Amino acid sequence: MSEPLxxxxxxxxxxVTRAGHVPPALRSRAATAMAARAGLGRFVLQVCxxxxxxxxxxxxxxxxxxGELRWQDQPDGAVIxxxxxxxxxxxxxxxxHLPWRVGSARLDAGPMATVHLHGDVGQGDRVKxxxxxxxxxxxxxFAMPEKETPHMADDPQLRVFTADxxxxxxxxxxxxxxxxxxxxxxxxxxxxxxxxxxxxxxxxRYPGQDRIEATxxxxxxxxxxxxxxxxxxxxxxxxxxxxIVVNTAQFSRQxxxxxxxxxxxxxxxxxxxxxxxxxxxxxxxxxxxxxxxxGDRSAAAFVDIASIHGLTGRAGFAGSxxxxxxxxxxxxxxxxxxxxxxxxxxxxxxxxxxxxxHQNVPPPxxxxxxxxxxxxxxxxxxxxxxxxxxxxxxVLTRWQDDxxxxxxxxxx
Amino acid sequence: MSKTVLADLAVALxxxxxxVIDLTNTLSPDFPVIVLPAEFGQCAPFRMEKLxxxxxxxxxxxxxxxxMNEHTGTHFDAPAHWVTGKDLxxxxxxxxxxxxxxxxxxxxxxxxxSAADADFVLTREFLENWETEHGTIPPDHWIALRTDWYKxxxxxxxxxxxxxxxxxxxxxxxxxxxxxxxxKCVGLAVxxxxxxxxxxxxxxxxxPAHSILHGNGRFGLQCLTNLDKLPTFGAIIVACPxxxxxxxxxxxxxxxxxxxxxA
Numbered sequence: 001m002s003e004p005l006x007x008x009x010x011x012x013x014x015x016v017t018r019a020g021h022v023p024p025a026l027r028s029r030a031a032t033a034m035a036a037r038a039g040l041g042r043f044v045l046q047v048c049x050x051x052x053x054x055x056x057x058x059x060x061x062x063x064x065x066x067g068e069l070r071w072q073d074q075p076d077g078a079v080i081x082x083x084x085x086x087x088x089x090x091x092x093x094x095x096x097h098l099p100w101r102v103g104s105a106r107l108d109a110g111p112m113a114t115v116h117l118h119g120d121v122g123q124g125d126r127v128k129x130x131x132x133x134x135x136x137x138x139x140x141x142f143a144m145p146e147k148e149t150p151h152m153a154d155d156p157q158l159r160v161f162t163a164d165x166x167x168x169x170x171x172x173x174x175x176x177x178x179x180x181x182x183x184x185x186x187x188x189x190x191x192x193x194x195x196x197x198x199x200x201x202x203x204x205r206y207p208g209q210d211r212i213e214a215t216x217x218x219x220x221x222x223x224x225x226x227x228x229x230x231x232x233x234x235x236x237x238x239x240x241x242x243x244i245v246v247n248t249a250q251f252s253r254q255x256x257x258x259x260x261x262x263x264x265x266x267x268x269x270x271x272x273x274x275x276x277x278x279x280x281x282x283x284x285x286x287x288x289x290x291x292x293x294x295g296d297r298s299a300a301a302f303v304d305i306a307s308i309h310g311l312t313g314r315a316g317f318a319g320s321x322x323x324x325x326x327x328x329x330x331x332x333x334x335x336x337x338x339x340x341x342x343x344x345x346x347x348x349x350x351x352x353x354x355x356x357x358h359q360n361v362p363p364p365x366x367x368x369x370x371x372x373x374x375x376x377x378x379x380x381x382x383x384x385x386x387x388x389x390x391x392x393x394x395v396l397t398r399w400q401d402d403x404x405x406x407x408x409x410x411x412x
Numbered sequence: 413m414s415k416t417v418l419a420d421l422a423v424a425l426x427x428x429x430x431x432v433i434d435l436t437n438t439l440s441p442d443f444p445v446i447v448l449p450a451e452f453g454q455c456a457p458f459r460m461e462k463l464x465x466x467x468x469x470x471x472x473x474x475x476x477x478x479x480m481n482e483h484t485g486t487h488f489d490a491p492a493h494w495v496t497g498k499d500l501x502x503x504x505x506x507x508x509x510x511x512x513x514x515x516x517x518x519x520x521x522x523x524x525x526s527a528a529d530a531d532f533v534l535t536r537e538f539l540e541n542w543e544t545e546h547g548t549i550p551p552d553h554w555i556a557l558r559t560d561w562y563k564x565x566x567x568x569x570x571x572x573x574x575x576x577x578x579x580x581x582x583x584x585x586x587x588x589x590x591x592x593x594x595x596k597c598v599g600l601a602v603x604x605x606x607x608x609x610x611x612x613x614x615x616x617x618x619x620p621a622h623s624i625l626h627g628n629g630r631f632g633l634q635c636l637t638n639l640d641k642l643p644t645f646g647a648i649i650v651a652c653p654x655x656x657x658x659x660x661x662x663x664x665x666x667x668x669x670x671x672x673x674x675a
Contacts, residue, residue: 203568
């Protein structure tokens with residue numbers, strides 16, 4: 001069993017904070033392609049078109065027959081054939097985290113691979129291999145116990161690859177919506193110590209206010225993503241205490257472009273969702289980055305929840321989809337910046353949320369509870385992109401297969 | 413007119429015999445704006461983005477870009493703001509003669525009534541009784557409704573938006589008709605977020621202050637402060653809206669000139 005994580009002690013002010021180093025970042029294009037799939041939580045290997053053999057590590061051509069390689073999902077079983085403990089390293093990140101256990105795993109898919117080991121697995125064990133992202137956003141194979149073990153998620157090596165909310169302090173940007181409240185409650189249930197819950201208008205009541213603000217672990221804070229000074233003020237106050245930021249702000253309105261579009265709605269949406277995201281990142285990213293390797297309660301992740309239709313546009317919600325597109329684009333750039341500092345940037349993709357602004361949209365719609373579950377899962381798994389529901393999954397799958405076709409389909 | 417009037421005023425200002433009272437709330441992101449039902453367009457609050465502050469974007473200068481609605485913060489309503497005033501001449505802030513921006517005020521104190529009842533409705537009968545006590549309201553005056561509502565700024569009780577709508581004092585149609593037609597007022601100046609009562613959309617006719625004032629070419633001033641610092645008669649209000657082309661209103665600095673010893 002893993003040593004259960006205990007509530008972190010308060011920090012000794014005389015101890016220098018450990019710098020947030022990341023493992024070596026420079027990788028091949030093939031490795032980057034593997035990272036993109038790892039970010040989705042998939043376990044993939046390259047398989048040869050000609051000889052059908054799987055290969056690892058990533059290559060540009062098949063090492064057996066020089067054939068073309070394609071990424072394919074693989075069975076995740078393996079056996080640990082050898083293990084070793086690294087006690088010395090010149091890499092700045094691993095040097096700070098020694099000893100570090102690795103092993104050689106015979107993958108059920110065929111290849112032998114060097115993998116990081118969970119504390120509950122050792123030589124000879126059957127394991128479940130997960131394709132993870134390391135702190136610099138590169139792919140890494142991690143051997144998990146085949147069956148659940150006590151406190152499995154608390155394994156210190158595993159926590160380097162995840163952003164588990166347990167004992168962490170989270171800022172949820174908009175607690176005035178059902179989504180913000182569901183996310184806050186799910187995070188507390190997943191073990192978060194505190195959820196700072198944003199309220200853009202503390203003088204104005206909102207549905208669910210009495211219940212959510214009376215919940216143990218919730219700390220209401222004034223925060224408006226359209227007001228730069230409110231973000232600066234909150235970051236100045238809490239920047240050093242927030243370990244995870246979850247941006248639940250959304251402004252979705254029905255409307256077209258040439259017909260039935262509303263310029264004020266577009267401007268409001270862009271200001272809240274796009275400029276607001278940049279304001280939020282500028283307020284909190286530096287402080288998160290400075291504490292990305294600060295013990296058990298290090299800063300870990302920046303999560304943004306956006307419509308899947310940012311990938312495609314959507315007839316009837318043109319402006320909202322444009323805001324989501326810009327949001328996804330900003331988030332992709334932020335991901336690149338934060339990978340250099342060890343902070344995971346997570347995108348939770350949703351279908352039309354089941355709220356008052358999507359009354360005219362027929363089901364299926366995305367329930368706030370589904371979004372909350374996706375946020376927690378992505379943090380616990382260390383995923384980069386996650387779909388909250390079947391609508392988002394369907395659009396993403398079609399978009400991955402044929403982006404131009406999906407764009408046409410969604411804009412009919 | 414004697415050419416010494418302004419010179420006398422200059423002396424009075426310099427000596428404090430005439431004092432300038434600020435009737436304006438500070439424009440800030442926190443200042444509440446009117447909230448309409450969600451299906452309507454919403455009034456944008458005040459926002460400010462720094463362009464530079466003695467930094468790389470402007471080493472020696474500080475300035476901001478600002479944005480807001482024409483009706484954010486302490487603001488002026490032009491006749492074109494309401495459908496009843498849409499066809500009047502000179503009905504937008506750029507077209508109103510500048511002469512109209514300076515006018516005397518009569519202050520009607522309904523602060524006690526408003527404290528007792530947030531839905532206090534000002535009626536013609538109330539005004540006639542008020543005149544019996546204080547004297548007739550002269551023509552060409554702003555009617556300043558002192559409610560002390562400005563003291564609620566920064567609390568939920570300012571907008572006082574409950575589940576059945578907003579609750580704040582204001583006039584009924586009879587009172588506005590009386591002020592507009594029988595007393596020839598310049599307009600209605602209030603401390604609340606609108607010239608109409610919070611519940612005025614349920615009145616018959618609805619929203620009488622907006623409807624009757626603007627339909628007759630009169631103005632509105634909202635979100636004022638410090639009306640309790642003005643005398644009942646004798647103050648002069650200076651309220652110059654921004655000259656926005658075709659604008660329906662404007663945030664502005666409103667001041668009152670009052671006679672008396674320096675505070």
